[in-house]
Amino acid sequence: MVDKALDRFMTKEEALPPVVHKAMRYSVFAGGKRLRPVLCLAAAEITGGKPARVLPTACALEVIHTYSLVHDDLPAMDDDDLRRGRPTNHRVFGEGVAILAGDGLLTYGFELMAKNARVAGVRAERVVEAIGTVARAVGSQGMVGGQAVDLESEGRGVALNGSRAKVLDYIHRHKTGALITASLSVGALLSGASPKAQRALERYGDQIGLAFQIADDVLDIVGNKALLGKSGSDAENQKLTYPAVYGLEESQRRARRAVDEAKRLLKPFGRRADLLVALADYIITREN
């Protein structure tokens, strides 16, 4: 559903100027798991809304997530050559076009969210609130801020002021966690969920966001490189990771605990939460 909608929403490769639309599509259709759209759709459904009603916003979340990957991979940032087993955007299109493709994706994310106001039954007030929520989640005090601290701390061992554990927590809550939580938040919001249901889903998002990042760090050590499709490793880059701070076993324990807490938060939703329960389990059992 998400892949089809993305194909429909994303500007065609032939549109002027083709180079930037090719680059945008290249990274949007590069084997992403579509976790954020699925969380948004599930949050809409579980709170009594119709998933189709939030589809533009669900796709916008993936588009914005993709922008962050394109920019994070740039030479001036993490300098990655491979992502999901394919050359990164700037390796294919050059650095200038990759920066512009990222800019175009971020911008298009907000355009798509604005389009959601044209879906019957969705109130403009809620769309504006959702746009504000996502902007805060990915802005300088959200995702961009997390990446900035990550960039500063890289290769330093002990980073910035404060303990390594605190810095690690800051990075991941902002760099990964904020958009995951926002995905659930706007899915519920656009469906007119009660503040209580919305809050429960946001807390579920905080927990699976944490589990997701720990699992990523753990996979970087124990995972199958071919499945991961990455070049280099966090250890080589002296990255601040959960295993580096807490050790492998304690990291796995923390991920498990976060997933348990996430599932506990879904209890009030009963059987309607089955998909979100399964997603929480998937996050720490996945292999890439």
Added chain:
Amino acid sequence: MVDKALDRFMTKEEALPPVVHKAMRYSVFAGGKRLRPVLCLAAAEITGGKPARVLPTACALEVIHTYSLVHDDLPAMDDDDLRRGRPTNHRVFGEGVAILAGDGLLTYGFELMAKNARVAGVRAERVVEAIGTVARAVGSQGMVGGQAVDLESEGRGVALNGSRAKVLDYIHRHKTGALITASLSVGALLSGASPKAQRALERYGDQIGLAFQIADDVLDIVGNKALLGKSGSDAENQKLTYPAVYGLEESQRRARRAVDEAKRLLKPFGRRADLLVALADYIITREN
């Protein structure tokens, strides 16, 4: 009014993480002319609205304009060391932080626009429409697209398919013109202007956008380098410019003609258009 509001809206330098907020403020408060916010406020006023009602959006336009300057100056793009007589963002903060500061500014632009829905008397439907308008103007088929074609054409003399005049026209209508036109459009839109008045202001925007870009190209040749505060020149970079395509005199004639047409479009507004008339004249008489 705009400078004060920007200072109030922009996140403080001390906010976490400071490096990215310092970089964002550095470029927002670097001597910009605030043309886009002024156009937005004037469009609101001339169509019977209160300028204060569109202030968050007016500031958002400047913030988004600033993001485009920060990214355009990057080494992978135009590779500029100076802007308005000061070192460019990446020369001060490094390339990675400059990319992130640009990303943060673009994102914050949309956050600010969403905030405009909280101003009394502004309808959420119009805010959503304004967000869509600005996103289209600065996205891959707007400003980002114009910069992509500019990047491709640079140093090539004759560029892409089609004549140099057509490519030049494409670049500037997208790279500069689109956001100038959108500034007028959303100012009118948020104030509840009639479609006819909104359309007249957009056409005015198209004309002054053209005049603005020609004047920029002309200033690059005949202007005072100290006032311009630029390093290098378009000619050195083999840029496709109006003087390069049409010659200096014909370029100046075209700029004057665009300003005359812009002023003609304001006739129905009578004396209320005085500020926009003066702005049109300013655009081709300014020295930086």
